Amino acid sequence: MPELPEVEGVVRQLRPVAEQKTITHVQLSETIYTSKEAGKECIVKVLAPHDFERMMTGMTITDVSRRAKYIYMTLTKDGRTYLLASHLGMSGAWFDVASIEDIPDAKYQKHAHAIFTLNNGRLLVFSDIRRFGELRLLQEAADYPPLLLMAPEPFDDDACAYFIEKTTLKKYANKPIKAVIMDGHIISGCGNIYATEALYLERIRPQTITHTLSDAQKRALFAQIVRILHESIEVGGSTISDYRNVNGEAGGMQHRLKMYGKKQCACGTATESLVIGGRTSVYCPNCQQ
Numbered sequence: 092m093p094e095l096p097e098v099e100g101v102v103r104q105l106r107p108v109a110e111q112k113t114i115t116h117v118q119l120s121e122t123i124y125t126s127k128e129a130g131k132e133c134i135v136k137v138l139a140p141h142d143f144e145r146m147m148t149g150m151t152i153t154d155v156s157r158r159a160k161y162i163y164m165t166l167t168k169d170g171r172t173y174l175l176a177s178h179l180g181m182s183g184a185w186f187d188v189a190s191i192e193d194i195p196d197a198k199y200q201k202h203a204h205a206i207f208t209l210n211n212g213r214l215l216v217f218s219d220i221r222r223f224g225e226l227r228l229l230q231e232a233a234d235y236p237p238l239l240l241m242a243p244e245p246f247d248d249d250a251c252a253y254f255i256e257k258t259t260l261k262k263y264a265n266k267p268i269k270a271v272i273m274d275g276h277i278i279s280g281c282g283n284i285y286a287t288e289a290l291y292l293e294r295i296r297p298q299t300i301t302h303t304l305s306d307a308q309k310r311a312l313f314a315q316i317v318r319i320l321h322e323s324i325e326v327g328g329s330t331i332s333d334y335r336n337v338n339g340e341a342g343g344m345q346h347r348l349k350m351y352g353k354k355q356c357a358c359g360t361a362t363e364s365l366v367i368g369g370r371t372s373v374y375c376p377n378c379q380q
């Protein structure tokens with residue numbers, strides 16, 4: 092599942108190919124049409140597929156940015172501004188190609204669900220194998236309130252204080268720390284991979300109840316999360332299972348992970364795992380106390 096560093100990588104690659112381009116044609120997949128007809132919100136949210144195609148046609152992409160794990164495209168058309176919030180879900184990906192056949196992986200070719208033709212003739216393609224991704228066309232972020240409830244960007248000055256304050260609330264204080272740091276209302280963009288790594292490096296077991304940690308431990312943990320997110324952005328993110336970037340390339344962070352997906356810790360001890368908040372959590376019973 093793409094996490095914050097992977098989404099940041101997609102944004103950085105989309106900027107030069109998408110900004111200041113106008114969408115001249117939009118084609119959604121048969122799967123989206125048939126799913127929507129059956130009452131399922133498949134990828135394109137709220138709007139009917141033909142309305143989405145009609146509204147997106149003629150839009151100029153003025154800016155591409157990231158908020159938590161959302162990709163924001165600011166759009167203008169007929170003097171009005173819109174926001175396309177896209178989420179990669181489990182296996183979504185954007186590609187900048189001359190034709191669908193140029194998408195570097197047959198699976199992603201087959202699961203191309205939204206094809207935007209740009210005024211330079213290239214295609215911006217949203218592919219999604221498992222279809223947990225989303226394309227949500229809004230006038231502004233406030234039109235979809237969950238976007239306003241996300242924690243500050245982890246790199247913002249106030250993000251650590253926000254995190255510590257939230258952890259003292261009753262609904263979080265009695266939860267395992269791993270569930271808390273993976274909650275997007277408390278920290279933006281810290282998924283399973285980076286939560287696992289940060290807890291390992293801070294020698295904290297994932298099941299530790301949040302209120303038993305000192306503020307100093309919480310601050311150190313937060314700083315570790317920020318450091319790992321930065322490191323991962325620098326090396327192009329983690330490529331685990333289906334994730335690919337805009338150019339179909341893999342990232343390099345998966346080679347640097349010390350605990351996520353490991354059967355054995357560097358200290359020689361076999362790792363243990365348990366399920367926290369529905370996600371598998373791996374830790375070293377020797378290094379993490």
Ligand SMILES: [Zn+2]
Binds near residue numbers: 356376379
């Ligand atoms: Zn160990």
